Amino acid sequence: MASPPRIGISGRVATVDAAARTGVNAAYVASVAAGGGLPLVLSPLAGPDAADALLDGLDGLLLTGGDDLDPAAYGAAPHPKLGPLDPPRDAFEFALYRAARARGRPVLAICRGLQLVNVAHGGTLVQDLPSERPGPVRHAATGRRDARSHPVRLGPGSRVAQACGTGAFDVNSFHHQAIDRLGAGLTVTGHAPDGVVEACEADTGAWMVAVQWHPEELTAAPGPDAALFAAFVRAATN
Ligand code: MN
Numbered sequence: 001m002a003s004p005p006r007i008g009i010s011g012r013v014a015t016v017d018a019a020a021r022t023g024v025n026a027a028y029v030a031s032v033a034a035g036g037g038l039p040l041v042l043s044p045l046a047g048p049d050a051a052d053a054l055l056d057g058l059d060g061l062l063l064t065g066g067d068d069l070d071p072a073a074y075g076a077a078p079h080p081k082l083g084p085l086d087p088p089r090d091a092f093e094f095a096l097y098r099a100a101r102a103r104g105r106p107v108l109a110i111c112r113g114l115q116l117v118n119v120a121h122g123g124t125l126v127q128d129l130p131s132e133r134p135g136p137v138r139h140a141a142t143g144r145r146d147a148r149s150h151p152v153r154l155g156p157g158s159r160v161a162q163a164c165g166t167g168a169f170d171v172n173s174f175h176h177q178a179i180d181r182l183g184a185g186l187t188v189t190g191h192a193p194d195g196v197v198e199a200c201e202a203d204t205g206a207w208m209v210a211v212q213w214h215p216e217e218l219t220a221a222p223g224p225d226a227a228l229f230a231a232f233v234r235a236a237t238n
Helices: 026-034 048-055 087-102 114-122 161-166 224-235
Strands: 006-010 011-014 019-021 039-040 060-062 107-110 152-153 167-173 184-191 197-202 208-211
Touching: 006 026, 006 087, 011 087, 019 224, 026 039, 026 197, 048 087, 060 087, 060 114, 060 208, 060 224, 087 107, 087 114, 107 114, 107 224, 114 197, 114 208, 152 161, 152 197, 161 184, 161 197, 161 208, 208 224
Parallel strands: 006 039, 006 060, 060 107, 107 208
Antiparallel strands: 011 019, 152 167, 152 184, 184 197, 197 208
């Protein structure tokens, strides 16, 4: 039997119980494994200069959720409601993304990952939806990570719709930022009812799907979210 595709999962550094630790939320690892991939956690402590060597050993890249991006990356001044930043992680993930695209490796980007991909393509972000784009949809939910809080509608014919199915379905939502100006070479393929971009993908090259919700928290039962991970792993299968 062929070995499963090796999926690198971008991690973070955080202090827990007075010790600096590095890793990812367990749900990302479990969802990659359930989708048929071999999960490999990538620490930003490796540094951006390690991105090319890391990608040489990977078949796909998963960019995960987390802190706000430094708005300097898209030429904006910090908004008063900007959250905590992690510039070393930004630099590591920009380098991973560019290395993955240069090698034609599939990428699945989630939440902060979607925002990072948009900025890597020259786009910009809304730094705080509640103050800059107030609306009826609550994108920054609190509580259970698997609670579905608003619908998304996916564009027919898109890669994300090929994976998840067309039509609308409910997703979880834990973000206060969103895509403002779309980056070059990307197409929006999913929206919330208030017009916030919930999915986009690359126009050319390898499979690259970015989503603003957190499918990794929704894969316990069969459905569009488990299907998205399976499609990503299939795309990474040589
Ligand atoms: Mn949302």
